[in-house]
Amino acid sequence: MLTTERRQFILEILHRNKKVLSSELSNELKVSEDTVRRDLRELAEAGLLQRVHGGALLTSPATASYADRQKQAPKEKEAIAKSAAKLVRPGQVVILDGGTTTLQVARHLPLDLVATVVTNSPPIALALAEHDRIEVIMLGGRLYKKALVNVGTTAIESLRSIRADICMLGVCSLHPEVGISVANLDEAHVKRAMIAGAAEVIGLATEAKLDTAANYVVAPIQTLTYLVTAPSVDLKRLAAYAALGLTIIQEI
Amino acid sequence: MLTTERRQFILEILHRNKKVLSSELSNELKVSEDTVRRDLRELAEAGLLQRVHGGALLTSPATASYADRQKQAPKEKEAIAKSAAKLVRPGQVVILDGGTTTLQVARHLPLDLVATVVTNSPPIALALAEHDRIEVIMLGGRLYKKALVNVGTTAIESLRSIRADICMLGVCSLHPEVGISVANLDEAHVKRAMIAGAAEVIGLATEAKLDTAANYVVAPIQTLTYLVTAPSVDLKRLAAYAALGLTIIQEI
DNA sequence: TAAAATAACGCATTTTCACGCAAAATTTAA
DNA sequence: TTAAATTTTGCGTGAAAATGCGTTATTTTA
Numbered sequence: 271m272l273t274t275e276r277r278q279f280i281l282e283i284l285h286r287n288k289k290v291l292s293s294e295l296s297n298e299l300k301v302s303e304d305t306v307r308r309d310l311r312e313l314a315e316a317g318l319l320q321r322v323h324g325g326a327l328l329t330s331p332a333t334a335s336y337a338d339r340q341k342q343a344p345k346e347k348e349a350i351a352k353s354a355a356k357l358v359r360p361g362q363v364v365i366l367d368g369g370t371t372t373l374q375v376a377r378h379l380p381l382d383l384v385a386t387v388v389t390n391s392p393p394i395a396l397a398l399a400e401h402d403r404i405e406v407i408m409l410g411g412r413l414y415k416k417a418l419v420n421v422g423t424t425a426i427e428s429l430r431s432i433r434a435d436i437c438m439l440g441v442c443s444l445h446p447e448v449g450i451s452v453a454n455l456d457e458a459h460v461k462r463a464m465i466a467g468a469a470e471v472i473g474l475a476t477e478a479k480l481d482t483a484a485n486y487v488v489a490p491i492q493t494l495t496y497l498v499t500a501p502s503v504d505l506k507r508l509a510a511y512a513a514l515g516l517t518i519i520q521e522i
Numbered sequence: 523m524l525t526t527e528r529r530q531f532i533l534e535i536l537h538r539n540k541k542v543l544s545s546e547l548s549n550e551l552k553v554s555e556d557t558v559r560r561d562l563r564e565l566a567e568a569g570l571l572q573r574v575h576g577g578a579l580l581t582s583p584a585t586a587s588y589a590d591r592q593k594q595a596p597k598e599k600e601a602i603a604k605s606a607a608k609l610v611r612p613g614q615v616v617i618l619d620g621g622t623t624t625l626q627v628a629r630h631l632p633l634d635l636v637a638t639v640v641t642n643s644p645p646i647a648l649a650l651a652e653h654d655r656i657e658v659i660m661l662g663g664r665l666y667k668k669a670l671v672n673v674g675t676t677a678i679e680s681l682r683s684i685r686a687d688i689c690m691l692g693v694c695s696l697h698p699e700v701g702i703s704v705a706n707l708d709e710a711h712v713k714r715a716m717i718a719g720a721a722e723v724i725g726l727a728t729e730a731k732l733d734t735a736a737n738y739v740v741a742p743i744q745t746l747t748y749l750v751t752a753p754s755v756d757l758k759r760l761a762a763y764a765a766l767g768l769t770i771i772q773e774i
Numbered sequence: 775t776a777a778a779a780t781a782a783c784g785c786a787t788t789t790t791c792a793c794g795c796a797a798a799a800t801t802t803a804a
Numbered sequence: 805t806t807a808a809a810t811t812t813t814g815c816g817t818g819a820a821a822a823t824g825c826g827t828t829a830t831t832t833t834a
Contacts, residue, residue, distance in 0.1 A: 273812070289527060292790075302814050307791070322526035323790065323821060348567075377569070392644035392660065397569075399667045408644065408672045410662025410680055415651045420660045428662055428676060525822065544780075554824050559781065575780065575831060 271299070277309050284319055284328060291325040346476050346500040351375045353521055354438060354474055354498045360384050362435040365464045366394055368419030369440030371474045373397060379404065388432055390420040390460060407432075414456060421456035429463040437468030439494075441475045446510040448483040449490040458486035470495040473516075477503045480511075491516065523551070529561050536571055536580060543577040598728050598752040601773070603627045606690060606726055606750045608774045612636050614687040617716045618646055620671030621692030623726045625649060631656065640684055642672040642712060659684075666708060673708035681715040689720030691746075693727050698762040700735040701742040710738035722747040725768075729755045732763075743768065 271279075276299055284290050292310065296303040314321040320329045351374030358364055361384055366372050368391030376387070376397040387398055390409040398406045409428050411420035439461060442452040450473065452458050465471050465488070473494040480503070491514045499508065501521045508518050523531075528551055536542050544562065548555040566573045572581050603626030610616055613636055618624050620643030628639070628649045639650055642661035650658045661680050663672035691713060694704040702725065704710050717723050717740070725746040732755070743766045751760065753773045760770050 289524060291524075303790080304792090304815080305813060308813085320526075322524055324524045327524070327526060373569070392647045395644045395665050396648070396670070399665065399670060402667075406665035406667070408660070408662045408665055410660045410672070410676065413647050413651065413658035413660055415654075415658075418648070418651060420662070424662065424680060555780080556782090556825080557823060560822085 273309075276301070277313060280306075280309055280313065281318060284326060289325060289327050293324075295325075346502065347371045347374050348378075349500045349502075349521075350474050350476065350498050351378045353519055354472060355379050357436070357438075357472060357496070357498075357519075358383065358385060359435075362386070363388065363432070365389070365429075365432070365434045365437040365468050366391070367437070367439045367461060367464060368394065368417055369474075371476065372438055372440045375438060375474070388429075388434060390425050391418060392420075393418055409460075411460075412456075414454065417454070417457060419457065419460070421454075421460050425460050426463040429460075429467045432467045434468040436470045436472055437464050438472045438474060439464065441473045441479060443482040443484040444473065444475050444479050444491070444497075444511075445481055445483045446491060446514065448487060450488040450493065451484040452486050452488060453484045455486050458488050461488045465489055465493055472496045472498060474498050476500065477507070480507055525561075528553070529565060532558075532561055533565065533570060536578060541577060541579050545576075547577075598754065599623045599626050600630075601752045601754075602726050602728065602750050603630045605771055605774045606724060607631050609688070609690075609724060609748070609750075609771075610635065610637060611687075614638070615640065615684070617641070617681075617684070617686045617689040617720050618643070619689070619691045619713060619716060620646065620669055621726075623728065624690055624692045627690060627726070640681075640686060642677050643670060644672075645670055661712075663712075664708075666706065669706070669709060671709065671712070673706075673712050677712050678715040681712075681719045684719045686720040688722045688724055689716050690724045690726060691716065693725045693731060695734040695736040696725070696727050696731050696743070696749075696763075697733055697735045698743060698766065700739060702740040702745070703736040704738050704740060705736045707738050710740045713740045717741055717745055724748045724750060726750050728752065729759070732759055 280290060280295060292303050292306045295306045310319065310321055310326050313319050314326065317329065319326045347370060350371055354375045355378035358379060363386045366376060366387050366389040368389065373394055376394045379401060381401055382403060383401065384403045386405040386407065388407045388409065389395055390411065395406050395408050398404050409420055409425040411422035411425035414421045441450050444450060452461065471494050473496065475497060477500065491511060494516050496519050497511055497516045498519045503520065512518050532542060532547060544555050544558045547558045562571065562573055562578045565571050566578065569581060571578045599622060602623055606627045607630035610631060615638040618628060618639050618641040625646055628646045631653060633653055634655060635653065636655045638657040638659065640659045640661065641647055642663065647658050647660050650656050661672055661677040663674040663677035666673045693702050696702060704713065723746050727749060729752065743763060746768050748771050749763055749768045750771045755772065764770055
């Protein structure tokens with residue numbers, strides 16, 4: 271049985287049963303579990319299924335992908351969020367990009383912080399609704415459901431009239447040469463407008479995002495003033511970024 | 523059953539029953555309470571539920587006042603929402619005002635409905651993210667936390683360039699002579715712009731809102747094309763409104 | 775205040791995963 | 805067609821995840 275054939279078969283089973291187990295597939299297909307896992311890994315990267323411990327599940331459309339990402343490396347994201355939240359000074363105007371990491375930042379802002387937050391992410395706006403003294407400015411636009419952010423000219427236009435102190439960007443992919451890149455063109459445009467509207471730009475990145483690139487480039491690395499990562503990330507992996515002039519923040 | 527599967531199941535139960543008990547889940551899922559607790563802990567960290575002694579509750583979507591209102595007359599609101607949701611025809615462009623009743627409407631829209639929804643309410647935008655075929659246009663602006671809606675010139679400006687088929691308005695106060703009125707000036711402005719941007723206007727009102735008035739008048743009663751109320755409301759109470767030319771809808 | 779229920783913590787066990795390496799299979803090039 | 809290069813696969817190892825149990829703390833209730 272050909273590799274491609276086998277993978278097709280896995281997808282069929284998955285759509286019939288809504289889930290597959292690595293162990294069962296290994297038995298049924300007469301290949302080792304390693305091979306099955308490799309298949310699942312490939313298929314997951316292609317977005318055709320959702321890997322979980324023990325096998326895989328159907329990728330539920332739209333918002334599910336967001337919920338999934340919320341579960342990825344939650345510890346690391348929380349560590350980053352805590353550090354990043356401390357960078358916001360009272361009275362500042364902050365542009366907060368959408369994303370699961372920035373959502374954590376919003377949650378970790380002190381409840382009594384006086385500030386203005388500009389965001390294109392409905393979940394972040396809701397999280398900040400509990401912060402009495404934070405003024406929330408929501409950027410409108412078409413809701414891009416995969417990332418739960420508003421995109422389009424409306425958002426970009428609104429950003430033109432905003433001069434923020436800092437901008438916190440959840441970077442999807444970061445590469446010393448390629449720069450900051452994302453998987454969606456609309457998102458790239460909005461992020462670029464956010465960067466243009468702030469004096470300082472803070473990038474938030476989990477380790478998995480380092481040294482990777484996506485299809486749409488937002489800006490070169492030097493655009494960032496700070497790069498916040500988890501304390502667990504090896505300094506060697508960050509050397510290339512530090513060399514480009516960024517200040518690396520791993521813990522405050 | 524896979525771990526991820528189990529956690530999804532817990533979330534489903536939670537959304538259905540508004541609460542879950544560790545002991546019940548342990549029985550139902552045939553796993554130890556430890557495991558259930560671990561699941562709840564993880565899900566809570568992801569912000570998907572709120573842990574309490576004995577189990578978990580739904581995450582408060584936002585501020586207390588909003589959550590409180592969501593608890594007021596839930597049956598009545600649901601009845602109204604079901605009727606109102608049926609008024610949306612495939613392919614239409616719908617302006618959906620913020621509010622607890624309109625949020626229910628969003629939730630009751632068919633999952634396969636093809637439509638465009640324009641809203642200034644982050645909770646509604648999020649609820650609609652699960653509807654694959656609904657395009658969501660979010661109106662930006664300053665977040666008015668008490669009602670969780672975006673207000674201000676940005677929202678009003680955006681509405682100027684929209685011609686919707688219908689507009690669904692959660693009315694705060696309704697009075698035959700005063701008209702539609704609300705407690706906040708900014709909200710009044712936005713609602714007026716919404717009305718101006720739609721061919722038909724549908725008002726949603728629980729019984730408690732009939733024959734009351736608030737400080738800021740949005741528009742006269744005749745602005746409404748339909749008034750949707752719960753079937754439990756006595757027709758006599760609605761006579762005055764019917765006399766003004768509205769079509770009363772109590773159940774479909 | 776005491777008893778009961780619920781939670782948290784540490785630990786051991788089992789299962790599942792990831793990674794490197796070498797053999798086998800497949801594709802590409804000479 | 806043969807040889808070289810690439811890909812795929814299976815296995816061994818160690819790491820990580822998931823789970824249940826015993827114990828101790830905390831909260832709730834009577």
